[in-house]
Amino acid sequence: xxxxxxxxxxxxxxxxxxxxxxxxxxxxxxxxxxxxxxxxxxxxxxxxxxxxxxxxxxxxxxxxxxxxxxxxxxxxxxxxxxxxxxxxxxxxxxxxxxxxxxxxxxxxxxxxxxxxxxxxxxxxxxxxxxxxxxxxxxxxxxxxxxxxxxxxxxxxxxxxxxxxxxxxxxxxxxxxxxxxxxxxxxxxxxxxxxxxxxxxxxxxxxxxxxxxxxxxxxxxxxxxxxxxxxxxxxxxxxxxxxxxxxxxxxxxxxxxxxxxxxxxxxxxxxxxxxxxxxxxxxxxxxxxxxxxxxxxxxxxxxxxxxxxxxxxxxxxxxxxxxxxxxxxxxxxxxxxxxxxxxxxxxxxxxxxxxxxxxxxxxxxxxxxxxxxxxxxxxxxxxxxxxxxxxxxxxxxxxxxxxxxxxxxxxxxxxxxxxxxxxxxxxxxxxxxxxxxxxxxxxxxxxxxxxxxxxxxxxxxxxxxxxxxxxxxxxxxxxxxxxxxxxxxxxxxxxxxxxxxxxxxxxxxxxxxxxxxxxxxxxxxxxxxxxxxxxxxxxxxxxxxxxxxxxxxxxxxxxxxxxxxxxxxxxxxxxxxxxxxxxxxxxxxxxxxxxxxxxxxxxxxxxxxxxxxxxxxxxxxxxxxxxxxxxxxxxxxxxxxxxxxxxxxxxxxxxxxxxxxxxxxxxxxxxxxxxxxxxx
Amino acid sequence: xxxxxxxxxxxxxxxxxxxxxxxxxxxxxxxxxxxxxxxxxxxxxxxxxxxxxxxxxxxxxxxxxxxxxxxxxxxxxxxxxxxxxxxxxxxxxxxxxxxxxxxxxxxxxxxxxxxxxxxxxxxxxxxxxxxxxxxxxxxxxxxxxxxxxxxxxxxxxxxxxxxxxxxxxxxxxxxxxxxxxxxxxxxxxxxxxxxxxxxxxxxxxxxxxxxxxxxxxxxxxxxxxxxxxxxxxxxxxxxxxxxxxxxxxxxxxxxxxxxxxxxxxxxxxxxxx
Numbered sequence: 001x002x003x004x005x006x007x008x009x010x011x012x013x014x015x016x017x018x019x020x021x022x023x024x025x026x027x028x029x030x031x032x033x034x035x036x037x038x039x040x041x042x043x044x045x046x047x048x049x050x051x052x053x054x055x056x057x058x059x060x061x062x063x064x065x066x067x068x069x070x071x072x073x074x075x076x077x078x079x080x081x082x083x084x085x086x087x088x089x090x091x092x093x094x095x096x097x098x099x100x101x102x103x104x105x106x107x108x109x110x111x112x113x114x115x116x117x118x119x120x121x122x123x124x125x126x127x128x129x130x131x132x133x134x135x136x137x138x139x140x141x142x143x144x145x146x147x148x149x150x151x152x153x154x155x156x157x158x159x160x161x162x163x164x165x166x167x168x169x170x171x172x173x174x175x176x177x178x179x180x181x182x183x184x185x186x187x188x189x190x191x192x193x194x195x196x197x198x199x200x201x202x203x204x205x206x207x208x209x210x211x212x213x214x215x216x217x218x219x220x221x222x223x224x225x226x227x228x229x230x231x232x233x234x235x236x237x238x239x240x241x242x243x244x245x246x247x248x249x250x251x252x253x254x255x256x257x258x259x260x261x262x263x264x265x266x267x268x269x270x271x272x273x274x275x276x277x278x279x280x281x282x283x284x285x286x287x288x289x290x291x292x293x294x295x296x297x298x299x300x301x302x303x304x305x306x307x308x309x310x311x312x313x314x315x316x317x318x319x320x321x322x323x324x325x326x327x328x329x330x331x332x333x334x335x336x337x338x339x340x341x342x343x344x345x346x347x348x349x350x351x352x353x354x355x356x357x358x359x360x361x362x363x364x365x366x367x368x369x370x371x372x373x374x375x376x377x378x379x380x381x382x383x384x385x386x387x388x389x390x391x392x393x394x395x396x397x398x399x400x401x402x403x404x405x406x407x408x409x410x411x412x413x414x415x416x417x418x419x420x421x422x423x424x425x426x427x428x429x430x431x432x433x434x435x436x437x438x439x440x441x442x443x444x445x446x447x448x449x450x451x452x453x454x455x456x457x458x459x460x461x462x463x464x465x466x467x468x469x470x471x472x473x474x475x476x477x478x479x480x481x482x483x484x485x486x487x488x489x490x491x492x493x494x495x496x497x498x499x500x501x502x503x504x505x506x507x508x509x510x511x512x513x514x515x516x517x518x519x520x521x522x523x524x525x526x527x528x529x530x531x532x533x534x535x536x537x538x539x540x541x542x543x544x545x546x547x548x549x550x551x552x553x554x555x556x557x558x559x560x561x562x563x564x565x566x567x568x569x570x571x572x573x574x575x576x577x578x579x580x581x582x583x584x585x586x587x588x589x590x591x592x593x594x595x596x597x598x599x600x601x602x603x604x605x606x607x608x609x610x611x612x613x614x615x616x617x618x619x620x621x622x623x624x625x626x627x628x629x630x631x632x633x634x635x636x637x638x639x640x641x642x643x644x645x646x647x648x649x650x651x652x653x654x655x656x657x658x659x660x661x662x663x664x665x666x667x668x669x670x671x672x673x674x675x676x677x678x679x
Numbered sequence: 680x681x682x683x684x685x686x687x688x689x690x691x692x693x694x695x696x697x698x699x700x701x702x703x704x705x706x707x708x709x710x711x712x713x714x715x716x717x718x719x720x721x722x723x724x725x726x727x728x729x730x731x732x733x734x735x736x737x738x739x740x741x742x743x744x745x746x747x748x749x750x751x752x753x754x755x756x757x758x759x760x761x762x763x764x765x766x767x768x769x770x771x772x773x774x775x776x777x778x779x780x781x782x783x784x785x786x787x788x789x790x791x792x793x794x795x796x797x798x799x800x801x802x803x804x805x806x807x808x809x810x811x812x813x814x815x816x817x818x819x820x821x822x823x824x825x826x827x828x829x830x831x832x833x834x835x836x837x838x839x840x841x842x843x844x845x846x847x848x849x850x851x852x853x854x855x856x857x858x859x860x861x862x863x864x865x866x867x868x869x870x871x872x873x874x875x876x877x878x879x880x881x882x883x884x885x886x887x888x889x890x891x892x893x894x895x896x897x898x899x900x901x902x903x904x905x906x907x908x909x910x911x912x913x914x915x916x917x918x919x920x921x922x923x924x925x926x927x928x929x930x931x932x933x934x935x936x937x938x939x940x941x942x943x944x945x946x947x948x949x950x951x952x
Contacts, residue, residue: 177731179731
């Protein structure tokens with residue numbers, strides 16, 4: 001610890017901090033453009049100039065290490081004059097187009113020019129203009145507005161791992177660009193919009209649609225993957241205008257994936273807005289809620305309990321899954337599962353399906369073996385954490401499964417079980433790496449544990465974990481990565497086929513937003529109830545449609561892949577005649593004569609508390625205590641899957657909302673049309 | 680008062696450009712971006728070329744490009760000058776070598792090949808190549824003549840030198856003569872201010888082995904045209920000052936100062952103590 005003084009106030013700071021960070025600690029905020037706490041230091045905008053006693057010139061505080069006894073002054077006339085000078089230079093070539101700029105109202109340059117800018121300039125030449133670059137369907141560029149802070153270049157290089165952007169040219173003709181015609185093909189590219197301090201990089205879908213001050217912000221959770229990124233939904237009236245990331249150090253830091261950010265236009269298309277019944281001629285007819293519920297109840301009572309089944313979709317919240325399970329259980333049905341889990345999920349011990357290390361702690365791993373997972377496409381932000389580990393501590397990463405393009409150096413060991421068995425039996429050269437590693441981690445794609453040979457896979461994993469010392473007193477490196485937002489809560493609530501479940505043919509199928517089913521999964525003569533918010537795949541097969549709510553319209557509990565409980569908040573009203581999902585099931589239970597004992601959300605949560613108390617402790621991770629391996633004496637040699645399947649075919653279209661989104665369709669066309677090498 | 684002055688000046692600038700008609704004249708739609716640079720006032724003259732690659736015959740991302748066998752040896756030699764984990768330090772010497780081999784300019788595939796050799800993303804090489812104006816990313820003549828345009832040379836008449844060159848060769852700045860022999864570019868101070876005005880002749884006619892980069896100083900519009908004529912005949916004029924009365928950077932007609940051995944400083948003059 002060293003002591004410095006900021007504006008006469010002395011403060012103890014750790015060695016190695018910069019002057020700017022020292023000022024932040026005291027609560028003095030320093031204007032800046034190029035400095036960003038999560039990126040490397042560039043020191044090229046010069047806006048953060050401060051005066052330090054006994055130095056001849058103002059110093060750039062973002063790049064200057066704080067030294068013991070430094071007397072920093074941030075509010076002297078010299079500082080103000082220096083910053084005014086810098087601001088004048090920055091504004092030389094900056095166009096005066098704030099009235100038509102999408103960044104207007106939330107622009108760093110606009111805000112800081114209110115403090116340090118002059119109402120006139122001394123520059124009488126022609127302002128320069130810069131050719132706009134094509135960065136794809138997500139990021140709009142107006143490069144004339146660029147002030148060359150290079151934040152986007154550093155973000156692309158350091159966080160996103162796609163070295164496409166660079167600083168070209170020099171001096172007055174310097175510009176940011178890709179030189180060759182190159183789209184920014186990153187799953188995190190949208191974050192450059194937030195990182196850009198001016199309006200040079202803005203959102204293409206959001207362009208000219210709203211002003212920041214007319215939006216209502218709602219803090220919520222993203223459900224497009226199992227990471228549970230914290231988001232802010234900006235809405236105007238009944239419409240979601242945009243989605244931005246919200247800071248959560250343990251989950252998503254301050255980034256979100258492009259799918260989370262740009263798929264919101266899918267919320268406005270293909271929506272189910274009223275209950276519908278399919279008539280004998282195949283047409284769907286809108287009916288009243290009462291008629292729809294009556295018909296469902298009638299159909300449910302027509303079949304035997306063992307011929308019923310319920311599937312919760314990948315976007316379902318814990319409340320509606322709880323209600324669905326209670327309702328079907330009361331009807332006598334034991335066949336309920338969560339989509340993506342298959343019919344034989346491993347749910348006895350939480351550590352067997354969670355990301356036990358934790359997303360944030362993955363940064364500390366020095367070795368990571370990815371088994372049957374396309375990490376970059378399944379969970380972009382977990383991948384970003386691992387990339388951080390690779391960059392900061394040169395962690396070694398190896399993968400078994402279909403070859404995927406990870407954005408950091410890695411070893412592809414093999415495509416399937418053969419390699420897995422080799423490692424388990426110690427016959428693979430990679431085994432030696434485990435011996436050298438201090439904190440080894442294994443990440444298993446949850447899809448791998450859904451096949452018939454899952455106990456053999458598990459046995460192989462058990463040996464790897466044991467031999468590689470993956471689980472220690474202070475380090476649990478065994479991780480399972482789930483694909484869907486609903487999966488973890490579904491397993492906690494016991495959405496698995498109960499012991500009394502029969503394998504007889506399904507005649508009544510209740511789909512709670514489950515859209516990943518193929519026609520083969522749905523028996524031809526079964527009665528299908530589809531409750532959901534989008535007219536996606538399953539709605540075409542449904543006999544009755546009950547319109548539910550999307551995640552932006554309800555307060556729902558979700559558990560992410562590391563077991564963290566988080567809640568969404570309603571940002572916009574529901575569409576048409578649709579209702580909260582759990583309320584629909586509650587109403588249905590009454591019509592069907594098996595009334596569920598809760599009438600309010602709190603009543604339902606009390607029931608959840610009884611089943612899985614962790615689902616009420618919001619933003620809390622209950623670290624699993626037990627090892628996930630109860631099955632001794634299993635032979636790993638029974639693994640039959642020779643090559644592990646691809647889990648994500650198209651990153652941009654994975655669920656009902658993203659499939660309805662035009663932006664995601666454009667991304668698919670732009671990024672997947674070119675070659676097969678991408679996911 | 681001040682703002683009024685500014686406004687009147689802006690009006691004056693606007694009128695001036697209206698009469699000469701260069702700056703604000705709209706471009707015809709057939710003008711390619713690579714031609715925009717040649718029109719003063721529209722794009723800054725300091726930018727030697729567009730900061731963007733456009734595929735065209737001879738410079739396409741689909742081309743193959745590699746160092747010649749002899750130069751591959753030199754690449755190894757260059758790389759051996761730097762630590763193995765800092766191979767990117769070799770990007771400037773490798774770009775230079777590629778430029779010599781490729782007749783004075785660097786196609787995009789050469790930059791990609793260099794990125795591959797030094798193990799960085801191609802954009803990192805593009806950044807370097809666009810930063811330095813001595814790296815040409817558009818074809819140049821076999822003799823690339825670069826006129827120094829910095830203040831001392833400009834005061835001593837570099838504008839006239841350039842005008843004489845352009846007029847004699849019948850080209851504009853950045854354009855290559857029809858026979859492919861000459862092109863004229865501008866560059867910043869080469870440190871020959873005492874012999875201003877000066878030009879540099881980069882000779883790419885003999886490949887990277889016979890490559891030379893000679894300064895010709897104390898030029899006059901007449902002498903610079905003679906130089907071009909000598910080069911056209913395949914001769915290599917004597918480099919350095921072109922003023923017969925000067926020796927290197929010594930004064931014209933012999934020394935005027937320091938005619939005797941200078942006295943050592945007092946502190947060193949031990950006898951005086």
